[in-house]
Amino acid sequence: MKTGIIIFVFVALAVLHQDTWNGNLVFGFIPVGLAYHACYSIVAAIFWACVVKFAWPDRMEKWAEGED
Amino acid sequence: MESLFILAQAEAATVSKTPLVVIICYLGLLLGLALFSGKLFRGTSKDYFVASHSIGPFMLLMSVFGTTMTAFALVGSTGKAFQKGVGTYGLMASSSGLIHAACFFLIGIKVWSIAKRHGYVTQIQFFRNRFESNGIGYLLFPCLVLLVIPYLLIGVIGSYRVMGPATAGMFPNLFPQEGMLNGSVPPWLIGLVICGVVLAYIFAGGSRAAAWANTFQTLVFMAMGVLAFYLISKALGGVAAASEQIYPGHLVRTPGELEVTTKAGAFQREIGIPPIQFLTYMFIPLSVGMFPHLFQHWLTAKSAKSFRLTVIAHPICIMVVWVPCVLIGLWATGVFNVPPVDAWPKPVVSIMGSADDAGVGKVLSVVVKFLIENPLIAGMVTAGILAAIMSSLDSQFLCLGTIFTNDIVLHNKPKDRFTDKQIVLIARGFVVAIVLLTYILSLVLKDVQNVFDLAVWSFSGFAALTSLVFTALYWKGATKAGAYACIIAVAASWFYFFAKAGWGGEYTVFSSEHRSDDGIMPVAICFVLGLVAMVVVSLLTKKPSDETIKKFFP
Structure with missing residues (x-):
């Protein structure tokens, strides 16, 4: 379930990256194409923060230390 | 020697040498910090190669980020934005934010766990055991080395491109040259200093010194990028005024053409x-999954939790790093493209004056030099660019020394054949040899124009090979024959496209007659071919032993 949600959101983010939908300036100085992708970077960071919070592979740490 | 000194003293004082003094101070500070970290070196081969798995979250983030961001992050991003427009950030940076983090999470943590449990220090050691094959090491080894070497050259040649304009006019009697770069510090001396500084701390402290140096350098280049952005925007009358004069075609991603007139002639630039x-x-950022120097940084982590921040x-x-640099590149389109040729600042015309886009890599240096008329700041920004270059060079030098030592010299030798001290000595010897080879090659190839296009080919090779590491980690059915098929398919397809591109130029597959870049990136085809070869051949061949499955799949 958790893995399915992560894959779904990851694919959705990959699609959103294409940003197919403009030469206007946001706040008078940032081109739309740059502002969109700067926000995208922040969304990517939030996505990975959620993955780290809810799907951290704890058992890999123990396994690395020699536990089976 | 004395005559050199007298000659240097006799130089005209018209060009401030402050930028060079700042750069020398920066290099001295870096060397001091890195040599101090060398004092922490524990003398063991494990400490030399992977810092005894002791690097915490912040230093891991800084060393991984600093290693990932090459000269391209500052110099290339500005140049590409100047050349292609606003799409540069989405093309290269925001996709990396998503995909790099995916590679760190899905590949980095798992690789760290396996390497920690089984004592690996290189990728090849892992692949040899995972696929129960010695031969795979000898097949993969030349692929990795041949892909890292151009990556190294990009850094050293990049430093020539940055330091040339930054020191132009400083020593006209000592270093006379034709054209605008008259009096600049020559490439042989720049390379000698850059390679020498990196070699000094890698030789002394190995992975631990690289982690400390990268942390310092990453903070420097991030701060200098922001500082350059602030000062350039101020020089152009504020961010709004600076953005108002961006060439309109560069504000959108729509493919188009721009006629660029220079003193050397006019040419059509493909924009958008x-x-x-x-x-x-989007396949290009997958390269971090197979970079051998990043693999080595991952292994320095104290625990899997260290990866969280990264x-x-x-x-x-x-x-x-990228937003300010892309904006500077966009602003430069207004500064350099729009005014008629006679109104251009004369020095800019000389440097940017070739009748093609070979000069775009110099955009940041030129903008800093002629818009920020403060030699102290110009020196600091140049030091920031050098920091981005050197924070990748050190890890690459070290990783090549590590794989030569562990995968060639020590492989198949009895454990007591060499003492730990001898292993460190062998690794240091290889590092010296690689630095020397890189230095010589960089001087031979210093006039190669499309140096940043070569970077994309290096990334493409590593990205396509990521299918190998991903299936090795997540698919129990991946077999030895499948791994061979994957590597051969990637190498053959990469070489074919590289040759079609004229050995390193910009190239896309199935592009139209009108443009060279409106086709499929070769990396996408190489990656898919590698993955298909791995899956099909693995399904048809003998599965790995139960012992191997148990060893790698907890």
């Missing part, structure tokens, strides 16, 4: 990003 290139470029903060760090 074709959609199919934008889509298939996974989360990496997209933000990319944004902090």
Whole structure:
């Protein structure tokens, strides 16, 4: 379930990256194409923060230390 | 020697030498810090190669980010934005934020766990055991080395491109040259100093020194990028005024053409990003999954938890570096493209004056030099660019020394054949040899124009090979024959496209007659071919032993 949600959101983010939908300036100085992708970077960071919070592979740490 | 000194003293004082003094101070500070970290070196081969798995979250983030961001992050991003427009950030930076973090999470943590449990220090050691094959090491080894070497050359040659304009006019009697770079510090001396400084701390402290140096250098180049952005915007009358004069064609990703007139003649520049290139470029960031120097940094982590900050903060760090640089590149389109040729600042015409886009890599240096008329700041920004270059060079030198030592010299030798001290000595010997080879090659190839296009080919090779590491980690059915098929398919397809591109130029597959970049990025095809070869051949061949499955799949 958790893995399915992560894959779904990851694919959705990959699609959103294409940003197919403009030469206007946001706040008078940032081109739309740059502002969109700067926000995208922040969304990517939030996505990975959620993955780290809810799907951290704890058992890999123990396994690395020699536990089976 | 004395005559050199007298000659240097006799130089005209018209050009301030402050930038060079700042750069020398920076290099001295870096050397001091890195040599101090060398004092922490524990003398063991494990400490030399992977810092005894002792690097915490912040230093891991800084060393991984600093290693990932080469000269391209500052110099290339500005140049590409100047050349192609606003799409540069989406094409190269925001996709990296998503995909790099995915590689760190899905590949980095698992690789760290396996390497920690089984004592690996190189990728090849892992692949040899995972696929129960000695031969795979000898097949993969030349592929990795041949892909890292151009990556190294990009850094050293990049330093020539940055330091030339930054020191132009400083020593006209000591270093006379034709054209605008008259009096600049020559490449042989720049390379000698850059390679010498990196070699000094890598030789002394190995992975631990690289982690300390990278942390310092990453903070420097992030701060200098932001500082350059602030000062350039101020020089152009504020951010709004600076953005108002961006050439309109560069504000959108729509493919188009721009006629550029220079003193050397006019040419058509392809601007914008074709959609199919934008889509298939997303395969390029997968390269971090197979970079041998990043693999080595992953192994320095104290625990798997050290990766948390790297996974989360990496997209933000990319944004902090790339947004200012892309904006500077866009602003430069207004500064350099719009005015008629006679109104251009004369020095700019000389440097940017070739009748093609070979000069775009110099945009940041030129903008800093002629818009920020403060030699102290110009020196600091140049030091920031050098920091980005050197924070990748050190890890690459070290990783090549590590794989030569462990995968060639020590492989198949009895454990007591060499003492730990001898192993460190062998690794240091290889590092010296690699630095020397890189230095000589960089001087031979210093006039290669498309140096940053070569970077994309290096990334493409590593990205396509990521199918190998991903299936090795997550698919129990991946077999030895499948791994061979994957590597051969990737190598053959990569070589074919590399040759079609004229050995390193910009190239896309199935592009139209009108443009060279509106086709599919070769990396996408190489990656898919490698993955298909791995899956098909693995399904048809003998599965790995139960012992191997148990060893790698907890």
